[in-house]
Amino acid sequence: DAMVIQNPRYQVTQFGKPVTLSCSQTLNHNVMYWYQQKSSQAPKLLFHYYDKDFNNEADTPDNFQSRRPNTSFCFLDIRSPGLGDAAMYLCATSRDVSGGAPYEQYFGPGTRLTVT
Amino acid sequence: GESVGLHLPTLSVQEGDNSIINCAYSNSASDYFIWYKQESGKGPQFIIDIRSNMDKRQGQRVTVLLNKTVKHLSLQIAATQPGDSAVYFCAENRAAGNKLTFGGGTRVLVKP
Numbered sequence: 001d002a003m004v005i006q007n008p009r010y011q012v013t014q015f016g017k018p019v020t021l022s023c024s025q026t027l028n029h030n031v032m033y034w035y036q037q038k039s040s041q042a043p044k045l046l047f048h049y050y051d052k053d054f055n056n057e058a059d060t061p062d063n064f065q066s067r068r069p070n071t072s073f074c075f076l077d078i079r080s081p082g083l084g085d086a087a088m089y090l091c092a093t094s095r096d097v098s099g100g101a102p103y104e105q106y107f108g109p110g111t112r113l114t115v116t
Numbered sequence: 117g118e119s120v121g122l123h124l125p126t127l128s129v130q131e132g133d134n135s136i137i138n139c140a141y142s143n144s145a146s147d148y149f150i151w152y153k154q155e156s157g158k159g160p161q162f163i164i165d166i167r168s169n170m171d172k173r174q175g176q177r178v179t180v181l182l183n184k185t186v187k188h189l190s191l192q193i194a195a196t197q198p199g200d201s202a203v204y205f206c207a208e209n210r211a212a213g214n215k216l217t218f219g220g221g222t223r224v225l226v227k228p
Binding site (some may be wrong): 045 | 147153158165210214216218220221
């Protein structure tokens, strides 16, 4: 089945130790997104890729970076995790919407990050 | 600032009854709205969407109503089942960049 896959599902890292979360998709969607979701809160968009074009949200800290080496994969790098970065990180994809109507976003299961 | 918000943080409903979840949005330029269901430990799951040129859309046991005059969105779940227990988010999508802005979420608890 076509889907959005996130690995690992649970990640524990130490304060200040760089960590990378990965996302892959078999939907062949042009757009990939990373959201941060803290406990009992709504998902908050960090950034997204439209093909290879990176689009950062204005309030996303510099500590968060992303890479998209190809259509199928996207990575979230947290350079120096702080305790406040503990959250669920959600990857999502959608179809090409350039100049057209928006489409549904498909979410992966998320990676729960713990910072010790 | 622009936002999407919900009126009720928790909704407790008897199994078999209908559920109504409400959402207010503030951006009159939004042209696409989505309801997502999120179960514990999982990613949001698409339920139903509606475009701004419609005021009602029905799916299987779910109906979304859009009132653009008062910027209000609702999700109705018919014959609520235990499997409907989850957090429900409304989200608005502005055509530019296909970015979602989520509301705060409503937890639905289904009592047997």
